[in-house]
Amino acid sequence: MEKILCYSCNKSKANLSLVKSTLLGINLFLCESCKSEKLEPRWVVIIAGRQNGPESVKEFIAKKRYNGNEIAASELLI
Numbered sequence: 193m194e195k196i197l198c199y200s201c202n203k204s205k206a207n208l209s210l211v212k213s214t215l216l217g218i219n220l221f222l223c224e225s226c227k228s229e230k231l232e233p234r235w236v237v238i239i240a241g242r243q244n245g246p247e248s249v250k251e252f253i254a255k256k257r258y259n260g261n262e263i264a265a266s267e268l269l270i
């Protein structure tokens with residue numbers, strides 16, 4: 193079977209769960225640690241910010257509930 197990577201941290205983990213994104217109406221494969229920390233993939237935060245406005249993802253950015261580089265305000269603008 194093909195290995196699925198965690199959508200948030202991009203690591204191959206033994207256990208991935210299908211979690212509904214709180215920002216976008218899509219399902220995500222998340223590992224246990226990303227799931228328990230309620231992280232969303234960085235690209236989901238950016239897409240949601242572009243679709244629904246930076247205000248909608250403010251909390252995610254303030255609490256850094258994503259992996260990877262800091263999301264700049266300019267990335268939320270189209």
Ligand SMILES: [Zn+2]
Pocket residue numbers: 198199200201202203222223224225226227
């Ligand atoms: Zn993960």
